[in-house]
Amino acid sequence: MAWLVLVVSGLLETVWAVALDASRGFTRLWPSVVFGVSLVLSMGGLAYALRTIPVGTGYAVWVGVGVVGTALAGMFFLGEGFSLPKLLCLMLVVVGLVGLKLLH
Known part of the structure; x- marks a missing residue:
């Protein structure tokens, strides 16, 4: 379950990165709201996943999924x-x- 949450959290990183760009420096309301909500959910999912996945592996996967998605x-x-x-x-x-993942 932690791996699924980690991947979904990485995808939410893509959402907040795109929303951050669309917010134009937080001058547009709805993209700013999407940024904030997706950021909190993404970080929360990462925190949950790191309860069972080592931080080095978990963080690398979270960032990697976000990088590829973005x-x-x-x-x-x-x-x-x-x-x-x-x-x-x-x-x-x-x-x-x-x-x-395979080496974990």
Whole structure:
């Protein structure tokens, strides 16, 4: 269960990162609200997962899921540009995350 919560928390990191950008420095109400709610839920999930997953592994997976999710959101929805080399680099991150899970 902790691993599922950790991955969902990493996905919520993507939500708060995109919402932070959309808030334009907290000048827009609803993106700022989405940022705050998703940040609290993401951190809460990370805290829950770290009760059973070592902090080094848990934090790395949480950040990695957030990094991959945010980069993909930027490429596909925010016009940051898609390229095969970028996608391959993100796949390397995913391989590293799977490796951390398998070695846990």
